[in-house]
Amino acid sequence: MTTTTHLEPTSVRVLVVDDDQLLGDALSSALESLGHRVRLARTAATGRELAREIDPDVVVVDLGLPDADGLELLGEIRDQSAVPVLVLTGSTDPARRVEALDAGADDFLGKPFRLAELEARLRALARRPELRSSTVTVHGAVTVDRVARTVTVEGRPVHLTPIEWRLLDALVARAGLVVSHRALIDAGWSDRHGAETVESLRVHIRSLRSKLADAEGSTPLRTEAGVGYRWQVPHGAAAGAGAVASPSGSAAAAAGPAPHADTAVGGGVRRTEAERAAHDLHNALTALEVATFMIGAEGAQAGVSAAARESALQRLPALAVRIRELADRLVTTSVPGHDPDRTSPQEDTG
Template sequence: MKILIADDDPQLVRALRITLTAHGYDVVTAGDGAAAVVLAAQTHPDVVLLDLGMPNLGGVEVIAALRGWTQAPIMVVSGRTGSADKVEALDAGADDYVTKPFQIDELLARLRALARRSASVPGDARVAFANVEVDLAARSVRRAGERVHLTPTEWRILEFLARHPGALVTRQTLLKEIWGTDQVADTGYLRLYLSQLRKKLEVDPSHPVHLLTESGMGYRLVLDADQREG
């Protein structure tokens, strides 16, 4: 798996290159935003590790440039800890956000999660329920033919549920798949994201028939409302 590291801190880049190479990754590096965009186009990395505060082109601008042609997962690795910076990066198209300093074990776990989520799917991989169609290959959602905008985290949750239709997906599984580790405390985030998905996709969000909560266990995507369990 090829990883592009874009960061203007040469010591961090060197440390990450050594560590990731030792774990079997193919690593290419860029020291500024403009170089990152060019190198990404030349090498087509499987994952991009990206700092926000780079010269020549800022991290958010790099994300926007990459999202114009690639769906490769982008993990922001930044010293900026403010929620506004995280929201801006995620809304621009980043898939994950890690703050510096970080534990290398957590970074590796998040990389593995990104790799699992970006595994190729058949071109006709679609899941439909009610008037909603989820296109897993195109990473798009339509309701009654109209495109539905989802945040990156909303998409990842829906995508995982859509890959396991009808199955109970535990909270721990979703935490591990979305945030890279099952040690993350679920302080209501999943309930919040499921509530937002219901508002966008259910006919009656207060009485969902497709995006269901299994009390005390997790969540389930039911394609046929007549076949609900529990």
């Protein structure tokens, strides 16, 4: 008998380590309003202490901390505990994300992000032991029995090679999470001799996708460009009460793509200043996204209280000022010779 695992709404005990006050407060308020228990740390040192004291279900770590690299804190947490860790990053550089996964992160989320996506990731991470102990996974047309080592697609048995099975098993065991190229190579080639490459992995993944495709050519296997692969969790299984799809007119979409530090800056000291401005702007845009969720129809549907919605509404003016300041700062530090006090041609005329 096959069974499908569903996530029941539960409270997740979350430790958030992020130095940005606006974003930290926004995340704490939003997650608590959705029924989760949140502790906030603004430094790596405090995060280190709280990780030992409160025994969180999930730790959320921003890589840009004031007193230590987020990867350093991640490594320390991983040395002491198997608690799931979600990394927040404003960087779109795949290498940075691979570093986080290799350092022990279970997943990552790029800024700015939507609250619904964050909560879905938190719930998926919190139930990781349950996912690992589950023997049968059903996703649409695909059924995987990890004990019997069988796979069916639309009821039809599928033959996998030993390497394909090991890759699939590694992905299903971490359903909903990113599995890095390196981790998959380690899983697929247990007797590896060092010659296995990412390209070898891609060849086997393409074959696996072909075998798992349903009549419409769809599979649960998703690519995380430059990083690895993810076995997609069935819709609703990890979304939780607050995971309502955001409309295209969300705060982040309306504001346009947030700048990427590696592409918006020059070199030397100017580079460091611009990177910091980009990092802070990502945080402010994310805080705005969270506030927009809470005060809108989505927040009401997710059960956000009236008091929490009012609190989010009161934060909007400060967020607007902060975003304007950071946008000006980013332009100043990333455009050579730019003078922020110089009026534009339109302002000079008339």
